[in-house]
Amino acid sequence: MEDRFEISLLLDFYGNLLTPKQKTIMELYYNEDLSLGEIAEINDTSRQAIHDLTKRCYKLLLNYEEKLSLLSKYNIREEKYKIALEDIKDRFKLSDEAINYINKLFEDINNS
Amino acid sequence: MEDRFEISLLLDFYGNLLTPKQKTIMELYYNEDLSLGEIAEINDTSRQAIHDLTKRCYKLLLNYEEKLSLLSKYNIREEKYKIALEDIKDRFKLSDEAINYINKLFEDINNS
The missing domain is CATH 1.10.10.10 (Winged helix-like DNA-binding domain superfamily/Winged helix DNA-binding domain)
Incomplete structure (x- = not known):
């Protein structure tokens, strides 16, 4: 299908x-x-x-x-981004504002 | 050449x-x-x-x-990473340790 x-x-x-x-x-x-x-x-x-x-x-x-494997690599990067963000947030006690800002940068870069 | x-x-x-x-x-x-x-x-x-x-x-x-354009997109992502890192560092007053850590994550993700 x-x-x-x-x-x-x-x-x-x-x-x-x-x-x-x-x-x-x-x-x-x-x-x-x-x-x-x-x-x-x-x-x-x-x-x-x-x-x-x-x-x-x-x-x-x-x-x-x-x-x-461009699609599967794209999906892997997206998944890694999410895990990395959680990791950064916990590790360096970042504010929600900082996390949201970094998240937007990640997304922008992955879609370049 | x-x-x-x-x-x-x-x-x-x-x-x-x-x-x-x-x-x-x-x-x-x-x-x-x-x-x-x-x-x-x-x-x-x-x-x-x-x-x-x-x-x-x-x-x-x-x-x-x-x-x-996979190679040129890869190069663009690398360039954006560098600019983004400087931006995050200035904006949220992150330590060098945090920046180095985030840099490694970026690199790892871009090479996925």
Whole structure:
């Protein structure tokens, strides 16, 4: 069973490795939530052709993730951030204000 | 002019997108510092074939970096870390011990 949210994240990480046309169609389907029929109409092709393209691209994205693990590394960093924040807070008795401030910096950096 | 250190970093990021044979040869040349002749001998092929392969793979690596920018994003995160640390230090009057501790956490996370 496909996880649309996961595919949307994989598109963020690896979309540029698809062709521009593939990327656009995947974004319309997984981010903009257009139906296969609607996308087929826009591209002047059949619903089946769009369906096949999304399946093929999904496999490409999974293949890139298998090789580069960008999504799983991102998730690991997020998890480590949370643990690190708790650790810093306890260890140096930081105020909530300081923790919130550091948290925002962490988030900003991880999303760079 | 090629920057061997840069290519070595690109190999860290994108090596898994090369074929196993390409990756091995690139690592022997750029990380292990073997000569083209030595690598040719190991692979029972000509020096020219290895030379061509390294040129081709270098272009592939540059192409991946152009599309995914993993190396440049890594460098941006490193830069932001440094600025953030100075900022946290000034803003919350943290001790050197605390700053060193947070710095280690940052580094650990960025290399995840």
